[in-house]
Amino acid sequence: MPPGTDDPRKLFILTTVGNHFSLDTPASLSRRPLDNFLDDGNEFLLAVSRHADELHFSNKLESMEGDGRVLVFFKPHPCVVSEENLHRSVLVSSMLESPISTLYQALRQVYGPVLLQDDKWSQSFDSKLQSLLTDLEVGLGSVLRHSTPKDSGKRSLSESDLSSITTPLDEFCFWADVSRSAQHSSERERAAHFTELFTTIEKDYSNLDSFSLVEVQDLIESTRETVDDVWKQNEHAAYPETRMIRLMDVIGGALGRFVQRKLNALRLWEDPYFTVREGLKGGVSVCEQWVAACERLTGQVWKRYSPHPWSGEKHRPQGLESLAQRLEEVAQVRSVCEKLQRLLSGGKQQVSAARVYQPFTGLNPIHYNPYTEPLWRAAVSQFDRLITPAEQEAAGKLKTFIIDAQDSPQQPRTAKNLDRERLSD
Structure with a gap:
């Protein structure tokens, strides 16, 4: 106090x-x-x-x-x-940081969605005012992207300031702004060229939630081709390496949040196993596809591109890679429980889903970040302790089955034996 x-x-x-x-x-x-x-x-x-x-x-x-x-x-x-x-x-x-930054983020994250998207308020909000609010947000974003970090108003076209690039659309808008406002024609032409290259994917990232987990994989392939074209263009000054790393990371962040939004509809511990497994599999595939694309471009393709070789280490978006690992772990938990339930059906040791999944109550594993990691590890550890008796009984059953099969005078009808029977006929 x-x-x-x-x-x-x-x-x-x-x-x-x-x-x-x-x-x-x-x-x-x-x-x-x-x-x-x-x-x-x-x-x-x-x-x-x-x-x-x-x-x-x-x-x-x-x-x-x-x-x-x-x-x-x-x-x-x-x-x-x-x-x-x-x-x-x-x-x-x-x-x-600055009044501009605060006002821009407040419009973008709070007041814009409420006043423009919420039915209750958008119907009573004059269309002219809606347009002015949208224009204000766009204008503030432009000023912010071209302002030095410690100066709230001084315009700058520095490509080294990446603080305002938090989404793929921020990067696309940055080059569109430069193409209109740069002082030198060479700068405007270069920015316009990058803007044109990014146009192929800009609309899709503006409407990312309209994709399914399967459909977005085509977008990832298009994105890989686009950033490859941006890196390899040789009509203008090269695209900066630090900026490409940032772009790969913010694309990874956008894809990771997209996967999380799609999977949030799943009830991970209550929905049928097949439904959860397929959803998690799709999410992992999205994450791994972009991580693999970044690794291949920066570790192989661009290393060998002599006009503009990649000088740093190969890059892997760490956040997306960690999210994929978490999703795989969730799938493994569901898989272990599902297999034990089938093996021990009617046995002494019954596997109650409500009991073994109890450690995960109140925890959303889809929300991966360093703060949720200790909670997740603790829950998995408790889950492992709860299923240990069931695993021991299952192991005993499998051992008995193997011994009985070995002692049986009748030869198992393996695929090889069936082939032999067909040949003898």
């Missing part, structure tokens, strides 16, 4: 600030801006930033220095904040 206050209004503000910046708010800190915000109906804003290990409170949104993070509290209407109206009269927003 932040020291030095028993005022519930200040406690809310200071607790939120401390959690956001992972810092304790010292009791000696001058908080006049905080008092102004809470007690003055004419004061609408409180901005908190971090400089080294100190917090700075202000009633103005000043330059975003320090670590580039600002936490903003603001009022939707003039009022004195009270304990009763606190949660109706104070809005909270965080800002990262």
